[in-house]
Amino acid sequence: MYFGPKFELMNPSGPGWINKFGEVVRNKSGMYPDFSTLYANLKEYGFVYGMNVEIPAFITIEHPPSEDERAKINLLVALYFTFSIERREGDFEEFLETIFAFYRALNIGRSSFLNKLLTGKKTSDKLETLIDSRVYLDDNVITRTFTSVITNSLLFIDVLTFRYYLRGEKDLVAQAQKLEYLTINITYHALNAKEKNKSDEKLSQLFAASLTFIDAEEQKFDGSYRQILMENCSPWENQYFLDVASLTVWEDYSLDYKESQYIYGIGKDMGFEEKQIASSLEEITIFFKKNIDKITFLKDTNLAVQFYDSMARVVNKLILRNSKRLQKELAESKELVFLISKGTVKELSASEKKKVQDQLMDIFKSVPSLAIFMLPGGAVLLPIFIKLIPTLLPSSFDENRVVKKEENPQNKDYKKNL
Structure with a gap:
């Protein structure tokens, strides 16, 4: 689908990105004539499947977007165009x-920590913080990242619940709980319909770690979900359930008889014809063939290594996107720079380590995009930050850094970035 010329660059990890998004979609509220068209595109981007491999072509970013940035953009795209379709207008402030x-x-966002971050902010800034809390998982970003690898795999449930909200329905939390309950049950029983492998287990962990409204450990997987599924009358909720089931049983571009029997069984429970069920299975096959190299959970990597690499990418991105502000803050924190420099050659004392942590936290408070460090367990990221920080500091801090061939010390831009 062609969306017209590209727009100004947007930085989804910097403050004000939601307002920039508002400028990007100005006069574009009619881009999607119906929810069917929107859903098809969100499936291509991987958002429906919880694997954000692409973003809309009409959004341009200066740097290649990271997985969490793609998730944030796709979530906002899904929510905004759902709003414009349901309300038949696209006033961005509304x-x-x-x-x-x-x-x-x-x-969402009523924890004491988030309430502090939201105090005194305008609506767009508050929404940036809330969306960060959804994508980074608002419970405990460190422990849950081990299984969810940064992004929330069930974010499309937000969209379905928002659509429900826009239609004036009540009991939002109960609706969100029902959607999560059905999704996790479908995943569980679809996996039981096949011989499990490591990828299956990671997918199951991924979905379980992404739950917001229910506790997976307290759920009973006794098959009673099928009755609720049969009584569910929302076609797009059912389409989502069918696509999740197809995602769960997919393996090696093929399905065995037992797996397809399960998919066709729940598909018929929800009122789908056989050709619609076959289409869902074909679409997930095409999606994996096209994007298999981009899908993190399929890579057979030690989870601890995967965690460290994922978080290193996040911290590296945050440093890059906020480099100017960090340079300024660090320049004003001579004691911090001294202690970090000292820590590269000898062990810091407990009191010195505490000073480093406290002063870094003060800096993070001044840069909204770094709020992830202040979440419960965020201090675990500090060693990664300190490891990556020398590129921000004066060359005298890191005398042994080798200048790459493409770096020209005489170049003004190079000097400015040191």
């Missing part, structure tokens, strides 16, 4: 107020 009210009604 959208901001509506989506913020929606998340508050869902009790």
Whole structure:
């Protein structure tokens, strides 16, 4: 689908990115004539499957987007165009107020920590913080990242619940709980319909770690979900369940008889014809063939290594995107620079380590995009930050750094970035 010329660059990890998004989609509210068209595109991007491999072509970013940035962009695209389709207009300020009210009604962002971050901010800034909390998993970014690898795999449930909210329905939390309950049950029983392998287990962990409204450990997988599924009358919720089931049983571009029997069984429970079920299976096959190298959970990597690499990429991205502000803050923190420099050649004392942590936290408070460091367990990221930080500091800090051939010390831009 062609979306017209590209727009100004957007930085989804910097402050003000939601307002920039508002400029990008100005006069574009009619881009999707119906939810069917939107859903098809979100499936191509991987958002429906919880694997964000692409973003819309009409959004341009200066740097290649990371997995969490793709998730944030696709979530906002999905929410905004769902709003414009349901309300038949695309006033962006009204959208901001509506989506913020929606998340508050869902009790997202009401933790004491997030409340502190939200105090005194305008709506777009608050929404940036809330979306970060959804993508980075608002419970405990460190422990849950081990299984979810940064992004929330069930973010499309936000979109379905938002659509429900826009239609004036009540009991939002109960609706979100029902959607999560059905999704996790479908995943569980679809996996039981096949011989499990390591990828299956990681997929199961990925979905379980992404739950927001229910506790997977307290769920009973006794098959009673099938009755709820049969009584569910929302066609797009059912389409999502069918696609999740197809995603779960996919393996080596083929399905054995037992797996297809399960898919066709729940598909018929939800009122789908055989050709619609076959289409869902074909679409997931095409998606994997096209994007298999981009899908993290399929890579057979030690989870601890995967965690470290993932978080290193996140911290590296945050340093890159906020380099100017960090340079300024570090320049004003001579004691911190001295202690970090000292720590490269000898062990710091407990009190010195505490000073480093406290001063870094003060810096993170001044740069909104670095709020991830202040989440519960965020201090675990500090060693990664300190390891990557020398490129921001004066060359005298890191005398042994080898200048790459493409770096020209005489170049003004190079000097400025040191």
